[in-house]
Amino acid sequence: MEGKEKFKAQVRSIYRLLTTLMVLFVITAFGVIYLLSDPTLSLFKGKQAPSEYVEVTAEDDFDKIENGIHLRTGLKEGEGLMAVVNNCTNCHSALLVMQNRMNEERWIATIRWMQETQNLWDLGKNEEIIVKYLVTNYPPKNKGRREILTDIQWYELED
Amino acid sequence: MSTFSLSEDISLGDPARFRARKLPTYGQMSNGKETGKGNISNFKALVEIAYAPMNRRHFIKNTALGTLTAAVGTEIVFGKMIPNGYSLLALQDPDPFTLFRKDREMVILNDKPWNIEAKAHLLDDKITPNKFMFIRNNGLIPEEVDVASWTLTIDGEAVRKPKIYTLSELKSKFKTYTYQLTLECGGNGRSEFDPPAKGNQWTVGAVSCAEWTGVRLRDVLEDAGFTEKAVYIGYHAADVHLSRDPKKETISRGAPMAKALQDETLLAFKMNGEDIPLAHGYPLRLVAGGWPASVSGKWIQRISIRDRVHDGSKMTGDSYRMPCNPVAPGEKVKDEDMCIIESMPVKSLITYPQSGAMIKEGRKLNIRGHAWAGELEVSKMEYSIDFGSTWQNCSLQKPVNRLAWQHFSADISFPKKGYYEVWGRATDSNGKSQPMLLPGWNPKGYLNNACHRIAIKVT
Incomplete structure (x- = not known):
């Protein structure tokens, strides 16, 4: 019986230790997540006057599209672009x-x-x-049996 | 250390680095028009992405100085003094033209895996220098090349006794030979097929004829010994699969014994008198001239003497295979109706002048270039300035050795002012000529040997 009590006491102390660790972990994790989302701790600094400049987050920039082109990959903007980026450019280039x-x-x-x-x-x-x-953005082109020469860069051929 | 150790200097985890840079719109590159004047900083960004998974720091740490020398392309003075873990500036440069020592007019078709081609006028040299040699990769360039511990294993069902050779054993035990050998990608010219064929859209520049030095594969195979069951050899190499799955082989092709035993089939360790550049197969490359360049495996570690047709990666399906019987454009072809490509067909390139030359009326135009015919020799080279209505002979040189390309030249007079196209047509020793139109369509767009042409204006 004594052994059983001792065992129960040990289990309780381990349980307490685990609970404390868990609570500490949750608090730390929350803090880290908060810091990541708001590294300047702006929530604690009170309200600021609205700025003329819009802050561009790094995430937005990573998949920036300019003139209809997804800059990171060169793919055209269009419905399904991100599905292509995420599934088709891991192993090989776009x-x-x-x-x-x-x-x-x-x-x-x-x-x-x-x-x-x-x-x-x-x-x-x-x-x-x-x-x-x-098939919408990169459809096949008809080339026939032989295309004409295009994009010839003319230059004077010297002797 | 993870495979992402490179992120110490080029971090993928920090998206902020993308902020300042405008990345290239790649469409410009693959059409081969703008590349020569390509924006270098754009390319740097591009290459940083492409190279991020490459464990470069690790690569530096674990390689012998010889590898560095090959990668950099020159002797590294005070090389022994390089601190452990330090990346040479030459290797930190993410510009592919610098990285691979390629001319800036070369065209990047693909940056992962690296596929780079020449333009016709860049191939004017009789022996192709590295800077104008196309790069065709199916996977990722090996990250660790340790020359001191590099070995070649000969094994397979038909080997008498599996044997392992170190590089120095190969070099000292067997006689070395040097040949000029034409290597053309099976898919050179793919971009012209209609309906379009799948893969890198090569135009004309996936061909080279460099001078290769090495030992004869035959001597090595005979030293190991093989039985009468031997049918085919298959190579195994050190490149990394695109998916980075270590169980997958990127490419493992080969050739029938008859090709493997030819005098000119080499296990090469030098190209144009120097160590083979890393992107071209350092430290050991199989070179089988006249056949699709994929037979000439790079970074060779093992050759199996097979009792059957080698069935490695890219030996089956549509890869490097043609419909055994001709098919209509776009037609589906059953697997059992596909046949492995062996010798490449007769072909030629006009390498001078560059397309677009304008000359004064009354002046003669000198043209020159190269012609090749796979296993065969080119017996005739002609040109036409009237879209094939009439053909005139070019002067044609004999090959320096079997399987080397042959040089041709001609002086052309034009009857009056105007726009012309000079078309070149080679004929092989069996009497077969290049077609003016695209040859037979096939699922992967191989073997386009249609006549090359350049535009000329007489003013």
Whole structure:
């Protein structure tokens, strides 16, 4: 019996210790999260006069779009852009996406190939969004059996 | 240390660094027009992203000085004094042209994995220097190359006894040979196919003819010994899969024994008289001229002598395979109806002058370039200034050695002022010529050997 009591006491003390640690952890975590979201501790500084300048957060800048181009990847702005950025530029560059122009059927075949051989994950509902973005923004061009020469940069050829 | 140790100097975790920089709109790069004058700071940003996962600090720490020398491309004076963990400035430069020592007119098709091509006029040299040599990668360039511990293993179902060679053993035990060998990417010219074919959209510049030095693969295979069951060799290399899955092989291709045993098939350790640049396969590369350049595996660690057609990564499916029988453009082809590409077809490039030359009326135009024909020799080279109505002969040199490209030249007179296109057409020793139109469509857009042409104005 004595041993059982002793054991119970030990369990209680461990329980107390764990609870204290947990409470400390929650407080610290809350503090850290708060600091991350408000590093200047502005909440404790009272109200400030509204500034003329709008603060641009780093997160916004990371996926900044300028003139219809997602700057980080070079992809065109459009419905489904972020699904493409998040699913299609982890392993390879967006350059590989943009230089390929395929129809829906061939994009899906390409996705299957990447899933079978290149460790691409199941895209779920995003697959339709991604394929729609690709065929809308990077549609195939008809080139025929041989294109004319374009973008010739003319120069005087000296002897 | 995580694979992201590079973030000490180039941090992905700090989005603020993107704030000041305007990143490039990449569309400009892949069409090959603007790249020469590309904004360097844009490229730096671009490369920082592309290179972020590369464990460069780790790479520096763990490599012998020889690797650094190869990567930097010159002797590192006082190299022994480099403190542990210090990144050489040359390697900190994230500009791909500096990093790979490429000419700034080279065109970046893809930065992850790195794929860079030349333009026709950049390939004017008889022997292609590194700065104009295309880079084709299926995966990530190896992060750690330790020459001292690098070994080549010969194994496989048909080897007599598996054998391991160090680099110095290879160099001392076997006689070395030097050949000029034409390496062309199977997908060179892919950008012209309609409907478009999947992959890097190469135009004309995924071809080179450098001088390779190494030992004959045959000598090494015979030293290890193989049985009559031997059918094919397959290589295994040190590059890293794009998904970074260590269980996946990026590319593991090969060739039938007959190709493996040719005099010119080398296990090379020098290119143009120097250590092979890292991006081109340092410290050991298989070089099989005249076949799709993917047969010439880079960063070779193992060669298996197989009792069957090698079935490694990129040997199956649509990769480096053509429909066995011709198909209509866009047609679906069953897996069993695809055949592995062997010799590349006859082809040529006009490397001088650059397209767009304007000359005065009455002046002759000198053109020159190279022609090659896979396993075969080029027997005739012609040009046309009237869209193929008439053809005139160019003077054509014999190859320096088998599988080296051949040089041609011609002096052209134009009948009157106006716009012309000079088309070049090579014919191989079997009488096959380059088509003026695109050859047979195939799912991955391989083997476009249509005539090259340049625009000329007589004023």
